[in-house]
Amino acid sequence: MINTEIKPFSATAYKEGKFVDITEKDVLGKWSVFFFYPADFTFVCPTELGDLADHYAELQSRGVEVFSVSTDTHFTHKAWHDSSDTIGKINYFMVGDQAGNITNNFNVMREGQGLANRATFLMDPQGVIQAMEITAEGIGREAEDLMRKVKAAQYVASHPGEVCPAKWKEGEATLTPSLDLVGKI
Template sequence: MADNYDTFKALGVEIYSVSTDTHFAHKAWHDTSEAIKKVNYPMIGDPTGALTRNFGVMIEEEGLALRGTFLINPEGVIKLCEIHDNGIGRDAKELLRKVQAAQYVASHPGEVCPAKWKEGAATLKPSLDLVGKI
């Protein structure tokens, strides 16, 4: 995410990283990890698990959170929710594509972006004519 942060910002997207660690642990991690030093977006500590429970990603037995990605529009509506096991990585470029698709359909009512849609590609208008053809 850190490598693509400027691209997300250019689209008006704000990124927050949340973990069940404290902000003290985040600072130590930021100060010692070359990869984490590149992170320019807020790292939020959730040691009580309140936020991670509210988003349904808390693993109670371990006191850890699953890897959750939530795309929330300016009106506060969740438009995308992906929850991965902690052993499964996420792809920032794929998330960027999904952000672009969400922004496109928000500004083009009645259109949908098919799977693997890329910015500038054709969209669809849902109709009975498409049933069984996509």
């Protein structure tokens, strides 16, 4: 999936009190996060989505848009948003994918269940996947780690020839792969 382009889709999302139609064209031209989760009104999902909501302003400041996706409808997303304090703080797109088109495009549909796996995809402004993470049902994701990956991907994109080592944080040293560096790390 890394270095593959987003596939065409159309869906309706709930965002800031409105239903909005979106397509893959809405992703192009900016960095994007597709954040798949199994279902609304569940247990681990609201902890992840709330954590992501707490980092949304920082993501926006970096030119990143967030699309959370489940196979629930946009109506269900609105009901959850209206009934949960944690989900109520979400300002990013909550995409309804009841037909499973987007979930299948990213190959994260649970066979025979109609639910998405926990999966995160970071896409560059050309709609190309630069990072991904998929976890098992009971393993929640952390937005702070996603932020680190966003910063690293944006750094690498704007500094050709440099790479970010493990645990890299913004402002720290990077590496420039070369023959002279082989065996020196």
